[in-house]
Ligand SMILES: Nc1ncnc2c1ncn2[C@@H]1O[C@H](COP(=O)(O)OS(=O)(=O)O)[C@@H](OP(=O)(O)O)[C@H]1O
């Protein structure tokens with residue numbers, strides 16, 4: 001018998017956790033966001049979604065890997081206050097609805113899912129707070145963004161549930177659920193809902209979100225050659241998250257003729273991995289913001305396993321061993337092997353121009 005592939009159990013549980021969280025976020029969108037946010041401009045539905053998705057993923061991880069720490073975006077401090085009671089009740093109800101739902105295709109009873117797997121409010125708050133781990137250089141931990149691209153989520157556009165396993169500062173496994181991403185970019189009004197999985201050394205794959213286990217190993221992703229016709233940028237929607245004017249200049253230096261694709265969340269990394277766009281470029285807006293590890297970990301391993309390169313804007317590797325943030329890194333550049341060095345050179349040129357503008 002051949003030895004089992006590395007991280008096989010982690011991969012299964014991560015897929016199950018991300019899929020359940022996506023069922024939850026889709027129901028939050030249909031039940032709450034459509035009515036409350038659009039009508040009243042109220043942002044609280046996304047907060048309910050963030051917390052309850054983190055409670056669900058951390059509960060599922062905790063059942064199979066009770067020793068593993070988690071670096072999660074959210075924490076339950078506000079929910080433990082008197083003023084957080086209403087919010088807490090909604091989160092407990094939603095998280096339990098999701099955990100108690102009958103087994104989905106391919107799930108196994110021993111994963112602790114299905115009817116009567118509900119948790120008390122206290123257990124769910126503790127599960128959220130299991131995400132308080134500080135991260136670091138050694139050992140193994142998970143990192144979770146329960147809803148990445150919250151603005152996209154509210155608009156009904158792209159968002160992603162992002163989970164990654166980091167071992168000794170290296171991302172070994174990444175799973176992303178993208179409920180609103182078209183299965184094929186060339187058919188934007190066709191079926192939606194994709195799950196992306198990458199294990200280091202084992203390749204990057206796309207699976208249908210509705211039945212990932214039935215489709216394993218999935219469609220292998222490989223970044224195609226960057227021809228001039230394919231060369232375009234994938235960038236943030238929010239001006240406050242990345243310096244888009246800088247991207248325009250870099251695109252000009254590279255002779256890019258296609259307009260950029262603006263998309264919220266790590267769905268950008270998924271699009272890059274399957275060749276929908278050619279260059280992920282995210283340069284700091286200059287506010288001293290430090291990028292968070294949960295905003296890039298799963299995307300980083302997906303891109304690398306699809307044959308791409310991911311670095312900061314100087315061409316230095318991203319360091320996932322510094323704690324909850326990427327530290328002093330300078331932006332993010334991800335692209336195919338054939339174009340990455342050229343993008344870095346163009347970024348350097350654009351940066352030099354900014355620092356000594358022509359009179
Ligand atoms: N100032 C600043 N600079 C860079 N990044 C920031 C900044 N502020 C927030 N964030 C993080 O951006 C995450 C969303 O990134 P996106 O690329 O999806 O942005 S965008 O929505 O497309 O504009 C977003 O993730 P979520 O909070 O999970 O949505 C934030 O963690």
Ligand SMILES: [Mg+2]
Nearest residue numbers: 145148149295
């Ligand atoms: Mg995020």
Ligand SMILES: [Mg+2]
Nearest residue numbers: 073145147148
């Ligand atoms: Mg988030």
Ligand SMILES: [Mg+2]
Nearest residue numbers: 073147149150
């Ligand atoms: Mg956030």
